[in-house]
Amino acid sequence: MLGKIHLLEGCMDKAVEVYKKAVEFSPENTELHTTLGLLYLQLGFYQKAFEHLGNALSYDPTNYKAILAAGSMMQTHGDFDVALTKYRAVACNVPESAPLWNNIGMCFFGKKKYVAAISCLKRANYLAPFDWKILHNLGLVHLAMQQYASAFHFLSAAINFQPKMGELYMLL
Template sequence: KATLAAGSMMQAHGDFDVALSKYRMVASSVPESPPLWNNVGMCFFGKKKYVAAISCLKRANYLSPFDWKILYNLGLVHLTMQQYASAFHFLSAAINFQPKMGELYMLLAVALTNLEDIENAKRSYEQAVALDKCNPLVSLNYAVLLYNQGDKQGALCQYQEMEKKVNAAKESGALVFDPEKMVEVAQKMGAALQVGESLVWSKPSKESKSKQRAAPSGKSSSTQQPLGSNQALGQAMSSAVGYGKTLQLPSGAGGSAPLAKSPSLPLEPEPDSKSSPEETSVPTGAEEQRKEKCESQEAAD
């Protein structure tokens, strides 16, 4: 238990290789531990080895089929790989076991948006907004969906709600999400709604640089250009992985799924860009898949 907890701490700080070495020690004594395989899977996710991550998470799901946290992580990895039907399957299963978590509905709405089921995506966002009063990502991405569907008034309402949540989080010192990921989309959303002057992003350094890069990309509301394709929206919402929470798995093993230090996921690509970094990072060849599965097997050995 102590070794698994130590590995979890290393994992939360982004030291995935060190964490995997700790997990190998645990696997030699407790090879059938669901928290162990969940954490190994999320280590591979952090290393952007998505096939190995899914392999390990599915093993964890086999060992503990009713653990919603494992289903959550499976849905998240499939969203990252742009496998939206599979993501919908796992997120729906997670919601059945944890119906009061707004973030699950938010991610489900992303999958539905990319599956072009807009009406159910809106219902899912409404449920997420009703359940989660603190997460600004919910309101921001709901605003993007409404704007892309032509509902500027509804988008403005959700954008203002997002600003309120960010201000409240700053005042309470609970700003645990990754603000850099939100800056670009929020700036574009503000420019599109012509409310850019009221933006709440005021931190200097890296965030100010992100603002400067994002500002020229803002769309004019008069042209009503969409803020991104379904794929870009899914990538933006997958950034909820960096929200700063760690999902503690039960059974007293001390394991957690490290959502705070997961890989940086791109948001909306520029119109002249050829492809997003995420698209090029997803393994496609059979040889790469065999290699990553071998690595996941080494974790067990």
């Protein structure tokens, strides 16, 4: 609970220290490993993040948060096929996850399969219509397909939710 309080207050470093101590006392707790891995991922410590996410998956291979985060890391490094394999495992357990479909859509975008990307991103948008990241990604894919009216629609919607993000205006 102390780690969660630090996160709510925005003290990431203190939260990491608390979760590190908690993992020492309970090394088989997958939720603690997953949370610590996600914190390291946000801070940019990818090796430590991958280590803790791997520990979480070794104790619980169906932990969808850890699988999703590990797949996201692989996706970031351009390994789209391995990430899609990870996401396939998550889709069986949690088929109604907007972040999952967003990541699957961006994997297809990375593989230049734009129609599949739009299909997955539309499903993510259906599941989370107020998520600006999904709207941003839909605008990005439509731009790549030279469908400018659709890109304008999604980017404008994303700007309404995130008006201080300069990248959205640049894409618009």
